[in-house]
Amino acid sequence: METTARPDTLTLSRESCYRALAAKDARFDGMFFTGVKTTGVYCRPICAVKTPRESSCLFFASAAAAEAAGFRPCLRCRPELAPYALQQNLAHAVWQRIAAGALNDGDVERLSVEVGLSSRQLRRVLLQHFGVTPVELAQTQRLLFAKKLLQETGLPMAEVAYAAGFGSVRRFNALFAARYGMAPGTIRRTTTRAGQSAPDALTLRLAYRPPFNWEALVRYFAGRTIPGVEAVIQPGTYLRTVRLGRDTGWLCITHAASRHQLELEVAPSLAGILMPLLARVRSQFDLDANPAVIEAHLSQDRLLAASIAATPGLRVPGAFDAFELAVRAVLGQQVSVAGATTLSGRLVERFGEPVLTPHAGLSHHFPLPELLTAIDEVDIARIGIPLSRARTIRALAGFAAAGGLQVKPGASLDDVVAYLKTVPGIGDWTAHYIALRALRFADAFPAGDLGLQKAAAEEGASSRLTERQLLARASSWSPWRAYAALALWMR
Numbered sequence: 001m002e003t004t005a006r007p008d009t010l011t012l013s014r015e016s017c018y019r020a021l022a023a024k025d026a027r028f029d030g031m032f033f034t035g036v037k038t039t040g041v042y043c044r045p046i047c048a049v050k051t052p053r054e055s056s057c058l059f060f061a062s063a064a065a066a067e068a069a070g071f072r073p074c075l076r077c078r079p080e081l082a083p084y085a086l087q088q089n090l091a092h093a094v095w096q097r098i099a100a101g102a103l104n105d106g107d108v109e110r111l112s113v114e115v116g117l118s119s120r121q122l123r124r125v126l127l128q129h130f131g132v133t134p135v136e137l138a139q140t141q142r143l144l145f146a147k148k149l150l151q152e153t154g155l156p157m158a159e160v161a162y163a164a165g166f167g168s169v170r171r172f173n174a175l176f177a178a179r180y181g182m183a184p185g186t187i188r189r190t191t192t193r194a195g196q197s198a199p200d201a202l203t204l205r206l207a208y209r210p211p212f213n214w215e216a217l218v219r220y221f222a223g224r225t226i227p228g229v230e231a232v233i234q235p236g237t238y239l240r241t242v243r244l245g246r247d248t249g250w251l252c253i254t255h256a257a258s259r260h261q262l263e264l265e266v267a268p269s270l271a272g273i274l275m276p277l278l279a280r281v282r283s284q285f286d287l288d289a290n291p292a293v294i295e296a297h298l299s300q301d302r303l304l305a306a307s308i309a310a311t312p313g314l315r316v317p318g319a320f321d322a323f324e325l326a327v328r329a330v331l332g333q334q335v336s337v338a339g340a341t342t343l344s345g346r347l348v349e350r351f352g353e354p355v356l357t358p359h360a361g362l363s364h365h366f367p368l369p370e371l372l373t374a375i376d377e378v379d380i381a382r383i384g385i386p387l388s389r390a391r392t393i394r395a396l397a398g399f400a401a402a403g404g405l406q407v408k409p410g411a412s413l414d415d416v417v418a419y420l421k422t423v424p425g426i427g428d429w430t431a432h433y434i435a436l437r438a439l440r441f442a443d444a445f446p447a448g449d450l451g452l453q454k455a456a457a458e459e460g461a462s463s464r465l466t467e468r469q470l471l472a473r474a475s476s477w478s479p480w481r482a483y484a485a486l487a488l489w490m491r
Helices: 014-023 063-068 090-099 108-115 119-130 134-152 157-163 169-180 184-189 214-222 268-284 291-298 302-310 322-331 337-351 369-373 377-381 387-401 413-420 428-437 450-455 467-477 481-489
Strands: 033-036 041-043 057-060 202-207 230-233 237-244 247-256 261-266
Touching: 014 057, 033 063, 041 063, 057 063, 063 134, 090 108, 090 119, 090 134, 090 268, 108 119, 108 134, 119 134, 134 157, 134 169, 134 184, 134 202, 134 268, 157 169, 157 184, 157 268, 169 184, 202 268, 214 230, 237 268, 247 268, 261 268, 291 302, 291 481, 302 481, 322 337, 322 387, 322 428, 369 387, 377 387, 413 428, 450 467, 450 481, 467 481
Parallel strands: none
Antiparallel strands: 033 041, 033 057, 202 261, 230 237, 237 247, 247 261
């Protein structure tokens, strides 16, 4: 067994890792993994087992690096549940794509083209940051995802294999046994599954680093749901229809606060696309954020300190589908939040695809960009918007259909905002709002927003800040200006 980790795969010191491990500090969950030389197992920092001696521990920046060193995942703390320790750089953006199943067909060359690198450069970037090759990283993600499905669902073994991205059950069984020293069925026989609350649904869990302000997040979504496509029901349950490629269905999300997890009920029809589906949910609910780091930085500003203290664990509400969010942002130009909700509901009712679900309020899939591109702008305007805005929606649909909302890893915020503004009718505010919520740029900041300009003014001031003044005021909030915007909106 390899007993040394690559020195460039971990940014925390060995001493810091061991202190976090001994304290079982949830703030470090996913930021490193501990390989225990005496057992051959690797764990999350929060694992409930007795803390091993420091001399027995090796620390790794990723599960893939731990497995490449010969360790197998702990069956108790389940490393596959850990939130990612993602940063805003090229290597972590590539990791996100691989975790969502980008290499399930084994096509490294195609992924290289998508991210704008040669296959050799892609390999070098991942080796430098994580100590593993793209294929090794993909294999670890598939195995951990299969382990997750074995422990959380009753899916047949063949469906587990295919959902995790394996081309055959034989390949799945062989790799699982070689890497983990046991057959997949062994994990299933020793697992007691809980929470399968509906016979016609799959129940899965996603972890996060606490604190997590679920109430504030759901309240934000509740005011901006797209009627027919999304719904928020009390107490704090989020539902939506799902269409990814040819696969359709629905999902229902609740908060398991005591376990620091979200619990998902997913339509069985979506079993084949669970990897990209769960990746989208992680992004939408900002599950990989590190609130301790973000809040420590923003709390240094007296304007934000009180808001952050009042709402610990604040997340930036994302979007399950970038095109949906972008269209709603356009519909929200110069109208109230409630008005944008009404307009988006009309758009869905008129042009969306009807669907049957077991949940009241989920009745349609959002119209595809290819459909809206083909519709006359006069027909779009009949939902109650100016013709100019209908033209923008149609232009945005063409932009999305051509891949305009698929951002390459490593792309800068400035470049993405400039590209979005090439769509007629999309200005700086709309572009930053799309970048903030749909494209997940943590430093996006719609400085033209009147609410932000008023909230950022000194207490007792009779006027709001100008856009230029607000940008100057927000310069010290980088690289977390999106979180600062949420804190100001919620004041």
